[in-house]
Every structure is written in C-alpha cells, then in structure tokens.
Amino acid sequence: MKYTKILVGSLFLAWLGFQPISAHAATEVEHVSVFYKSEAGKELILDQVEDAKKLDAIDAVVGTFSKEEIKKLEASKQIEVVHTGTRKLRTQDVGLPVPFANFTTNWNQQLITVQNAWQKGLDGQGVKVGIIDSGIANHAALPKVQRKTIISDSSQITYASSATSHGTFVAGIIAAQPGKAGNVIGVAPGVELYSYNIDGKDGADLIDFMTAINYAIQQKVNILNISMGISQADLLLPNEKVSDNPLYIAVKKALDAGVMVVAASGNDGKNQIDYPAAIPGVVAVGSVEKTKKLSYFSNTGSVLDLVAPGTDITSLAYSGGTSTGSGTSFSTPHVTGLLALLKQAYPKESAKQLENRLYANAIDLGVKGPDSIYGYGLAQFSSKILTASVQPVESAAAKYVRVNQSKIKTIVQNMNNKKTVHYVTEFIPLYTVTNQLTKAQKTSVEVYRKKVGATIVSSTQKSSRIKATNYTTLKTKKTSTWIWATPVKKSTVRTSAYAVYKDGAKVSGFTFSTSASGKYTTVKATKTLAKGTYYMTLDPKNVRTTKNKTVKPVIVKYVVK
Structure with a gap:
C-alpha cells in the first residue's frame, strides 16, 4: 500500500466515502441489510426476496429489494433495522x-x-x-x-x-x-x-x-x-x-x-x-x-x-x-x-x-x-x-460516566435549563448510572424524573400504576409480565417503544409483546443475562391508554446476581 491521506496500514476500516446505490431496475435497491427481531421477521424478509444471503448468526439477511418491499419491512414491528447503501472498508x-x-x-x-x-x-x-x-x-x-x-x-x-x-x-x-x-x-x-x-x-x-x-x-x-x-x-x-x-x-x-x-x-x-x-x-x-x-x-x-x-x-x-x-x-x-x-x-x-x-x-x-x-x-x-481473581479496574457504570462526561454535562444542563431531553436515549442512560454521578447531577436527574412523572417499580419499590413479576429471577425464569392498572391501547404501542439499558448502555436480547387487551406486557430474555441491574422502559411518546389518555413513563428494574 502507499502512504496515503489516511495512513495506510494499521487498523482502519477506512471507508472510502459513500458509494452510490446502484439498482437492477428503477425500483430495485442493491446492498440492503435487514436485521430481524424474530423468526416471523426473518420469514417476512425471505417472502420479499428470492436471491438473498442469510446471516443467521447475526439475525440478518442481505440482498436486493424493491423500494416497495423496503417500505413494508421498515413498517414491520418484527424488523430491527433496514439499511440501504454500502461503504468500503480498508486496511491501513x-x-x-x-x-x-x-x-x-x-x-x-x-x-x-x-x-x-x-x-x-x-x-x-x-x-x-x-x-x-x-x-x-x-x-x-x-x-x-x-x-x-x-x-x-x-x-x-x-x-x-x-x-x-x-x-x-x-x-x-x-x-x-x-x-x-x-x-x-x-x-x-x-x-x-x-x-x-x-x-x-x-x-x-x-x-x-x-x-x-x-x-x-x-x-x-x-x-x-x-x-x-x-x-x-x-x-x-x-x-x-x-x-x-x-x-x-x-x-x-x-x-x-x-x-x-x-x-x-x-x-x-x-x-x-x-x-x-x-x-x-x-x-x-x-x-x-x-x-x-x-x-x-x-x-x-x-x-x-x-x-x-x-x-x-x-x-x-x-x-x-x-x-x-x-x-x-x-x-x-x-x-x-x-x-x-x-x-x-x-x-x-x-x-x-x-x-x-x-x-x-x-x-x-x-x-x-x-x-x-x-x-x-x-x-x-x-x-x-495469573492470580485467583481480578476485580474490574472500574465498573461498567463508572467507565460510561468517564467516557461520556461531555455528553452527560450537556444533558444535565438541558435538564436544568428546561430544554428538550430525549426520555429514552438521554434520560434513561443517565438514570442507570445515577450512583456514579456527582451530587448535583443526581439531583438534576431526580428532579427531571419527577417532572416527567416516571414511575419506578422493582422488588423494593411498588406502584399502583404497574407491577411486574420476577424482578430478581429473570435470569432463570427468562420471562416477566408487566400488569398495567390502566390498560394501554395496543395499536399505539410499537415494539420499538420498549428499551432496555444497563450501566448506561442499551442492551439487546429481549422481546416485548403487548396483549390484545393492553392489560399485559410480556418480556422475554432471549440470551443469558450477565450480572447487574437492568432498567426496562416504555417510551410514552404517542402511547395511549384504552381510555385514550396519555401514558406517563415507567421504569421496571430487574436485578441479576
């Protein structure tokens, strides 16, 4: 290789810039990557395309799809991500x-x-x-x-x-x-x-x-x-x-x-x-x-x-x-x-x-x-x-706070200044690492939680709004049921509205389903759970109760030992 603008040779998956999408026909798109959440999602993808590469170990299918097929997949609750376009990686x-x-x-x-x-x-x-x-x-x-x-x-x-x-x-x-x-x-x-x-x-x-x-x-x-x-x-x-x-x-x-x-x-x-x-x-x-x-x-x-x-x-x-x-x-x-x-x-x-x-x-x-x-x-x-055991140099939560200091500072400032804070992607990560925040930051996070009306439930915290099962046995039971005091309207709850965070990071390996009555939400762990505290939440945006009322946020805590 030559000594180019991006030093060739050591790491570098260096993308060469965006590569325009080419198509077999006006309505077809090549280099489409589709990640699915379930077998039903996989079947839906395969129904749309004949010549596709199945990547079962990472729950994905890649191939060429029509624009109409892409729209259908993007609208499905069984699909995680539809990605179009390609990039070029390069050693360096x-x-x-x-x-x-x-x-x-x-x-x-x-x-x-x-x-x-x-x-x-x-x-x-x-x-x-x-x-x-x-x-x-x-x-x-x-x-x-x-x-x-x-x-x-x-x-x-x-x-x-x-x-x-x-x-x-x-x-x-x-x-x-x-x-x-x-x-x-x-x-x-x-x-x-x-x-x-x-x-x-x-x-x-x-x-x-x-x-x-x-x-x-x-x-x-x-x-x-x-x-x-x-x-x-x-x-x-x-x-x-x-x-x-x-x-x-x-x-x-x-x-x-x-x-x-x-x-x-x-x-x-x-x-x-x-x-x-x-x-x-x-x-x-x-x-x-x-x-x-x-x-x-x-x-x-x-x-x-x-x-x-x-x-x-x-x-x-x-x-x-x-x-x-x-x-x-x-x-x-x-x-x-x-x-x-x-x-x-x-x-x-x-x-x-x-x-x-x-x-x-x-x-x-x-x-x-x-x-x-x-x-x-x-x-x-x-x-x-080669000692008998080694303790982590720092906890995952402590590392998250250290790595994201600037981001955390901005989010807390927005909370204090009553500016927009995204409930799932900004507030929830901070809430999961509260013990690692400064005293002032902890106060800001708690004030914001009360402001948005987020209810916390766990093995030690109860609420009349919602309760759940298996707070401390999710690892072995593999499933939990949320029971809503006021049922949610199923048609307003997208699967993507549910999220799980641990130590500041989003966690995969869970499926959520809402019963037809909206009375129950079933959580299933699809993979072995690591030790720690898992915070599960429902993004209340656009979610309504069966009485067409807005739904306030809930946070369900599970402890895995």
Whole structure:
C-alpha cells in the first residue's frame, strides 16, 4: 500500500466515502441489510426476496429489494433495522512493510513481557482466533490456517500474492511458529487461526464484513482481531444513529455471543477512536513506540482501552521471510495474542473477566488511572496476571460516566435549563448510572424524573400504576409480565417503544409483546443475562391508554446476581 491521506496500514476500516446505490431496475435497491427481531421477521424478509444471503448468526439477511418491499419491512414491528447503501472498508498501515534481513531483536514482545506466559507453558493452544482482514499467505511460519474469502463482488477479487500482505503481517504477530522466520515468533503460536478475507481491490464491503462476523460466530471463534477501522463521520448515513448501523449491530451480535473483539483505534493521530473499536465492549487498542511513548499516528479518545507496540514491528512477509511495519493494525494483534494466552489459562472465564485481567495488569502510562491517551495502559503479561481473581479496574457504570462526561454535562444542563431531553436515549442512560454521578447531577436527574412523572417499580419499590413479576429471577425464569392498572391501547404501542439499558448502555436480547387487551406486557430474555441491574422502559411518546389518555413513563428494574 502507499502512504496515503489516511495512513495506510494499521487498523482502519477506512471507508472510502459513500458509494452510490446502484439498482437492477428503477425500483430495485442493491446492498440492503435487514436485521430481524424474530423468526416471523426473518420469514417476512425471505417472502420479499428470492436471491438473498442469510446471516443467521447475526439475525440478518442481505440482498436486493424493491423500494416497495423496503417500505413494508421498515413498517414491520418484527424488523430491527433496514439499511440501504454500502461503504468500503480498508486496511491501513503506516508505511508498507519492506522485507529485510538480520533483524535481531524482538523488543515488542519484551515490552509486553510475553515470556512470562511462555515460561508457564502457555502458547494459546485450544483457542480459536479469527482475523478479519486481507487474506493470509501460505507461509512456513503459519502452517495451520483455516481460510475463507468473503468478497461478494467477484470483480474485486485479486489473486496477486501482495494482496495478502496486511493479513499475513497481522497473523504473524499473533501466531508465527518459532524457528520458521528468523527471530519472529507469535505472541500465541499455539492458537487456531481463522482467516476471513474481505479486502477487495477497492477495499472491504460492509456486507462482506457482516458475513465475516456471521462466520466467526458460527465457527465459535473465541477472539476476533479487526485491524481495520472507520471514523464515525464516514460510517454513518445522514441522520443515522450509530446503534442502527449494520457494522455496529453485527459487532454487538458477536459480543453478545461471547466473542472477544479487539480492534485498532486508528492512524489519523486525532482525538477520535474509529469504529468498530469505539463500540462499547470492543477492546480498543492504540500504539506505542519502543520507549513507551505514544506513536505519532495513534488515535486517542475516552473509549481507548489499551496500548501495545505498533511502531517498527517485525512480522511475516507475504513473500516469505519477514518485513517491518507500523500502525495500530499491528499493535492490535499483540493484545489479541495476550487474550488468547489468558483464555488458555482460564478457559471458563468470561470475555469480560479475561479483559479485566489485562486492564488490571497494564502498565499505567500518562496521568494516573485510565485516560484518553493510553487507556488503562500498556498491555502486558505481568507476573501477577495469573492470580485467583481480578476485580474490574472500574465498573461498567463508572467507565460510561468517564467516557461520556461531555455528553452527560450537556444533558444535565438541558435538564436544568428546561430544554428538550430525549426520555429514552438521554434520560434513561443517565438514570442507570445515577450512583456514579456527582451530587448535583443526581439531583438534576431526580428532579427531571419527577417532572416527567416516571414511575419506578422493582422488588423494593411498588406502584399502583404497574407491577411486574420476577424482578430478581429473570435470569432463570427468562420471562416477566408487566400488569398495567390502566390498560394501554395496543395499536399505539410499537415494539420499538420498549428499551432496555444497563450501566448506561442499551442492551439487546429481549422481546416485548403487548396483549390484545393492553392489560399485559410480556418480556422475554432471549440470551443469558450477565450480572447487574437492568432498567426496562416504555417510551410514552404517542402511547395511549384504552381510555385514550396519555401514558406517563415507567421504569421496571430487574436485578441479576
């Protein structure tokens, strides 16, 4: 690759800008991604189109639809999101790796103290690592790679061996076998590698990215390395919410399935983290030099989690032998390798528990505590990392407040100044992290709650307006029933009006249905629930009672232990 405007090479799903929609006919739209909420939604989609790609692991179907079919799907309560248009993703490194000889030091591995793991017999054996990138070359140091090319547009496929340079380099950092390429050895050479090649001549298509995520979930990959990225400005269509974008939804599906997702922060040297690294739950990785100084190209931001070596890294060359390169694309696989070693050591721990081990044992750089420059610090396999248990460096709620300080300040100011505050997307997230707010902010949130008349019900808080079942047993019972004192008018309640939040973040994995009488709302958990407090609410906008009266907000709290 060449040194272009957006430093080519390390992370960067860099979108090349909006690609105009083409159509087979005047009423047909290509590159449509449809996410469904239920089997009924899936059937509705398939009824509309004959030639479609089913991505069952992420609850999506992609294909070509008529404008009329799109409108019908958008109007259905069984459909989560209909997304039209495509983007191009691109790998990015700072300076193309150039083969060279007689490289004698592996400073990057010394910096992350991976020898501590090797001395304990850890090499990542039994751990499945997926790499969404370009292809991976046939290299003596990578003898066992399961490869899949996922480029839907055949004209974008290139058979030149150089097209595998980026993916091969990334794979080498993770899993290069010792003694096969000079001094190069992967952080976790015992892992099982799964290569998902989505990098066409003009970059990677969004639908191909979704397909790769789908395969990774189906193949039960433990960790996904994504040395690609894109800025929020380039990612979103006009007026599109991040949470409605297919990239975001697909990655969240992987996280919900228990996959650890590690992604590069970006190479623009700006205070903004690219996507998918910026998605909550993804491990966002920046880059440092040999001196532990931040690499000049490494993006920063409040959602950054860790940094790792990313300047002048030596790894595998697509043509055989080794090469050198720089970028957050190459700091990212260091963290992926460390997580693989921890997964081998603690196979029964959750993704979050393993990630917390890395965070708690990182070398704190910059100001004390997590910051926007280095995150929790330099990732390493410290001598203390294999302790019996590790407490989170900070709670999810505390992290949400730290990361969203500016946003929270604006919302609270709007509350105090009696300006418009969106009940679901602004008030509810703040309410779920009330204990982490300042005293003044807590007061503002409570005053606003009373102003809008939001009723709280839980195992300890009762109301004559509404009650619910299984406040503390939702994890095992999988269902709860809301009982309205005054029935709601079913025709005014859209499925999308219900929302679930936990620690400031919106949570998926629930279905809601309103009875014909409007007396009952049935909640069903479709996935295993993590520990914590879940806040479920109904957006009162446009909702009416059977007596045609407005409905005031309700918040139902569930505790999962």
